Amino acid sequence: MKVIVLGAGIIGTASAWFLHKSGHEVTVIERQPGAAQETSFANGCQISVSHAEPWANPTAPMKILKWLGREDAPLLFRPRAEWLQWKWGLHFLRECTAARTDYNIRQIVALAEYSRQTLGAVREETGIAYDHLTRGILHFYTDQKEFEQSLHAAKLMREFGCPRTSIDADEVVRIEPALKSVRARIVGGDFTPTDESGDVYKFTTGLAQRATQAGVDFRFDTTVTRLLHDGARITGVEIIDAHGVHQTLHADAYVLAMGSFSTVLAKPLGIELMIYPGKGYSATYQVTNPDAAPTVSLTDDGYKLVVSRLGDRLRVAGTCELNGYSRELNNTRCEAITRRISELFPGACDYAHPRYWTGLRPLTPSNVPYVGRTRIANLYVNTGHGTLGWTMGCGSGRAIADIVSGRIPEVDFAFTGLPAPRGGRPAPARTANA
Template sequence: MKVIVLGAGVTGVTTAWYLHEAGHEVTVIDRQPAAAMETSFANGGQVSVSHAEPWANPGAPFKVLKWLMREDAPLLFRLRADPAQWRWGLQFLRECTPARTRHNIRQIVSLGLYSRGQLQSLRQRTGLQYDQLTQGILHFYTSQREFDDAQAPARLMREQGCELDMKTADECVAIEPALAQCRAKIVGGSMTPSDESGDAHRFTQGLAGLAQQQGVRFLYDTRILGVQREGQVVTGVQVADAQGVVRIERADAYVLCLGSFSRGLARDLGISLNIYPAKGYSVTLPVTAPEQSYSVSLTDDEYKLVFSRLGDRLRIAGTAELNGYNTDLNLLRCEAIVRRVRELFPNMTDGQGAQYWTGLRPATPSNLPYIGRSVVSNLFLNTGHGTLGWTHSCGSAAAVADIVSGRVPQVDYGFMGQPAPQRWWGGAVAAT
């Protein structure tokens, strides 16, 4: 079968890879000159099954109100006259109940465990190298209340099969000695020894290169102008190349992997996706003091920052700003990340040589991505992964390849367009 994948970020490229492995003839279309040049370019680098508690949880409404006027807030709503933002926000509040939070954690852990296994298998088959480290992820807390509140979600994750152990402050320092610089602030932590980290940009470009060698067709510098539809069938994609030449690309099936831009294209087809861009920031620093620098990937709960070691680089990323499709780099938010890094690790860096980046994460209110068949018969969705696109990329891609091929995915997740119990209640619906 001929399949067109729309988007060449980490989700689109992994989708193309697994579709090709399933025997399909695959074309990938992206407006950028290469793979992974937008949201996948400089993310936090964590493959984090343990990062399964969604933003929407019972404690979130109070925190959002507390952070509303803080420019450096971990989650910042910039209220706009935007119906999509208000719709997203109202559904976010509905997801904050204990029952919805438990449901969403179970789904996120299930997909994460499957995806991490798929990534490990793919790496073994291909030999891809992307500054990966398999030393686990250590989540540390500097608030006793937040540490206490983390116990119940941790128990639920363990029940779902996530290996996650609570640690004392001294045990955290023993796992990552660089934390000795801020030992007085730490009240405890949790360790997921099977989690990983790595450079998603390097991984995606490497996998795209391998896929191209094996016959996957990549159309870079190609803008998607629109999608043609007859009844319940997509008949083609209208595109324009770098020279402005317009043509129609046709296939038997199409997979939407356009991240935050999926909502607009889906709307044109009569499909409503509750995806809103959550602008995230990252700072990349050179390793200038190796003996004082972390090597175990870390998560700072209070500031919602993740830390990954990528070879001779330190990547620190986090925060979410809901401000439409604005991609301006807010230096205040970037500098706030550097201040926190220097506060935690005063001997690690002076902040010199920092490279700042921002990108739009495709967030759903529940943190659950849209994966599966849409209401248009030959259009499939693999989008809305929010902060977990790198973590869930291989698993969601393998599942979509199964669904496109007429097989039932091997993971217990609420896929759209699948018979119950694999149907997610929050799937795509006809647009109104």
């Protein structure tokens, strides 16, 4: 079949790669001048199956209330006169029950682990170099109550096959000696040896290059204006190409993988995707003292930051701001990242010249993405991966290629528009129309 993929981040590029491998003729439409120029450009770079506990959990409502008005809060909700934001917020609160949290963790772990294994196979097949490390992810806590609450999530993940082991503070520092300067403040942690890290931008651009060499047609600097439909099928996609020329492209199937912007394109079709942009921040530092910088990828629970070593760079990312589609840098939030990381690793990096960045993570209330069919016969979705796009990217791309090809994916996950997973419980109601 002819398949058009809309979006060339890690999700869209992986979808195109696996669709081509399934024998389809694939065209990718991307408004930026290259692959991975938006949310996949400078994220936290973790392949973190262990980070499957969603933002929506029983402790979230009180935390959000406590953080209201704090410019440096890990999760900052800026109320707007915007119906989608408030509706999304109500759905988020509904996902904060213990039962829904456990269910969502199960879904996220299943797809994330499948994706990690798929990434390994792609890495072996293609030889793409992306500063990857397979030293696991170490999650550390500086608040006793937060550590105690984490024990349930760690136990649940182990039951679902993720080897996330709770450890004491001494073991935290043994695994990552660069944390020794803050040993007195660490109360415990957990370690997942199978997790990884690596530069998502380098991987995605490398995969796009290999896909192009294999015959995938990437059309960059091309903007999608709308999807044409007759009520039952998509009949074409209107675009403005790199030369400003309006065109209509036609295919047998269409995959929507435009992250936070997927909702805008789907809404005129009567498809309501419950996705809201979560502005995440990152800072990249040049490592000046390799011995003082971490080599194990870290998650700082108290500040909701992730830390990844990328060769001679240190990438720190995190926080989430619900404030529409603006990508404007907030200096207070940027400075909070640098202040925290310099406290953790004094003298490790050039903290005077950070490279700050923001990206819009496509957040569903449950953190479970939309991957699968829609009610329009030839339109498929692969979007809403939130903070775990890199973690779930290859697995989601492989799964959507199976679905478009008429196959049932191997992973036990609640795919949109497909039967419930083998666990028997119905998927959370994320939308009535997808």
